[in-house]
Every structure is written in C-alpha cells, then in structure tokens.
Amino acid sequence: MNPLYIPVILGSVRRGRQSPRVARFLAERLRRTGRVETEILDLAEYDFPIMEERLHQRDDPPPGLREFASRLARADGIVIVAPEYNNGYPGVLKNALDYFHPEYKRKPVGIATVSSGAFGGLNCLAQLRLVMFNLGAAPIPAAFPVPRVQDNFDEEGNPREPMFEKWAEDFLNELLWFTEAFTARKRPDR
Ligand SMILES: Cc1cc2nc3c(=O)[nH]c(=O)nc-3n(C[C@H](O)[C@H](O)[C@H](O)COP(=O)(O)O)c2cc1C
Structure with missing residues (x-):
C-alpha cells in the first residue's frame, strides 16, 4: 500500500524560533509509523510575499507558490505547527494559508501549537481551527x-x-485515523 503523504507546515519564521523543535519531532514520529511520507514545509524557506490574490486567481504567482500548492494538493493530511502570538497564530502563517483554497478541501489537519508559557497556545489552536474550517479542511x-x-x-x-x-x-x-478514513473514500484503490 502507498504511504500517506502528510507534510508538516512550519508556521514560524521568527529569529531564534523554537517551533522547528516541535516540527522535527512530529515529522520524525510520523516517519517512524512506517505508513507516512512526510517533510517539513518551512515558511521561512518559502518566504512568500504579502498575499495580493489567491493562487487560482492569478497567472503571476510568486516563486515557490505553485510548488507549495502541489505539495498541499498531494497531501492526504496536513500537520500545522503554529506558535502562539498574542493569543493568535502568526501573520506569516495566515498569509500562506490565504493563498490557497481547493488544496485543503476535505483534508484532515492536525494542529500543534507552541508557546513559551504554561498553556501551550490554546487560544491560537481555537483560532486556527476556525480558519481551517473556512478553507474546507x-x-x-x-x-x-x-x-x-x-x-x-x-x-x-x-x-x-x-x-x-x-x-x-x-x-x-x-490524525492517521482520519486521514486513512478520508483517503479510503477518495482513493479506494490506494
Ligand atoms: C509577538 C509575540 C507574541 C507572543 N504572544 C504570546 C501569547 O499570546 N501567548 C503565549 O503563550 N506566548 C506568546 N509568545 C511567546 C511565544 O509563544 C514563544 O516565543 C514561542 O517560542 C513562539 O514560537 P517561536 O519561537 O517559533 O516563535 C509570544 C511571542 C511573540 C514573539
């Protein structure tokens, strides 16, 4: 059986950022299941400009956008690692999410939040869930x-x-339970 493809979106580009620690951990644990192909999609490496229009509405996408989109489109499920900033998620993550729409449709999304404080970013988690609902995920x-x-x-x-x-x-x-279930419906021959 083909492995599931579940990329990890790393939603922090801050200088001295800590979130890569959690992204690395989760990517490695996904790999260890033996059922998943994964990689970290690091928004610091993509460095997308401020979104002027969504990808499917423009014919002059910034560098890397189509490649990022093809990875999202191929994904069976997605992990997002988001640090909590002022009770929310970072602007750079929202900017990247807003570029796309059909790419997320019916994709199970597992959200990991990162904080230096005691609560682990629960306000960020709640907000990001709302955003993902609107993207059809x-x-x-x-x-x-x-x-x-x-x-x-x-x-x-x-x-x-x-x-x-x-x-x-x-x-x-x-996440694997939901991803297997959704994938069985979409790709019964997998
Ligand atoms: C602009 C800013 C706002 C922050 N706001 C919060 C917050 O609301 N709640 C919280 O628990 N931590 C907050 N923090 C602390 C971050 O959670 C902490 O710096 C964590 O390491 C963020 O992940 P990062 O290192 O990948 O940026 C804030 C940090 C920054 C830079």
Whole structure:
C-alpha cells in the first residue's frame, strides 16, 4: 500500500524560533509509523510575499507558490505547527494559508501549537481551527499543544519529558485515523 503523504507546515519564521523543535519531532514520529511520507514545509524557506490574490486567481504567482500548492494538493493530511502570538497564530502563517483554497478541501489537519508559557497556545489552536474550517479542511479534535517549548524540547526535536511521546502518539494516531478514513473514500484503490 502507498504511504500517506502528510507534510508538516512550519508556521514560524521568527529569529531564534523554537517551533522547528516541535516540527522535527512530529515529522520524525510520523516517519517512524512506517505508513507516512512526510517533510517539513518551512515558511521561512518559502518566504512568500504579502498575499495580493489567491493562487487560482492569478497567472503571476510568486516563486515557490505553485510548488507549495502541489505539495498541499498531494497531501492526504496536513500537520500545522503554529506558535502562539498574542493569543493568535502568526501573520506569516495566515498569509500562506490565504493563498490557497481547493488544496485543503476535505483534508484532515492536525494542529500543534507552541508557546513559551504554561498553556501551550490554546487560544491560537481555537483560532486556527476556525480558519481551517473556512478553507474546507477538517481540523481533527485531537491537538498537540506544547507549553514551555524551550524547556520541553531540545534543538534536534527530542522531548525532555516522556509524556510528550505518549501525547504525540495519541495525536498522530487520531490524525492517521482520519486521514486513512478520508483517503479510503477518495482513493479506494490506494
Ligand atoms: C509577538 C509575540 C507574541 C507572543 N504572544 C504570546 C501569547 O499570546 N501567548 C503565549 O503563550 N506566548 C506568546 N509568545 C511567546 C511565544 O509563544 C514563544 O516565543 C514561542 O517560542 C513562539 O514560537 P517561536 O519561537 O517559533 O516563535 C509570544 C511571542 C511573540 C514573539
């Protein structure tokens, strides 16, 4: 059976950012399932300009946009790693999300939020779920909120507390359940 393709969108471009630790961790745990092809789609590398119009409405897309779109379109499911800024998600992430629409349709989306504080970015999580609904995606009920990221993960993406392994396993199992279910409906011959 073909592996599922579940890319991880890294929604932080801040200098000295911590969110890559969580993106690396989740991408590695997805790989370890043996059922998933994944990669990190790093918005810092794409560096999209401010959105003037959505991709499907323009014939002069900025560099990298079509390539990013083809990865989203191919995705069976998506993980988003978003840091919490002022109770919301970063503008750079909203900018990137707004470029696309059909690419997200009926895609299960697992949201991981990152914070240096105690609550793991729960306000960011709630807001991002609303955004994903409007894009036609299916944000899953499970989430992966990471509090005190600077203490709880090292730079390579290794958790310093064993509980994150169990939480990630539960989160990713849920995402895989929804992704398998949606994919079976869309690609029964997979
Ligand atoms: C502009 C800004 C606003 C922030 N607002 C919040 C907040 O509302 N709640 C919170 O828990 N942490 C907040 N933080 C702390 C971030 O969660 C923390 O810096 C975390 O590391 C962000 O991920 P990043 O390192 O990938 O940028 C804020 C940080 C920045 C830079």
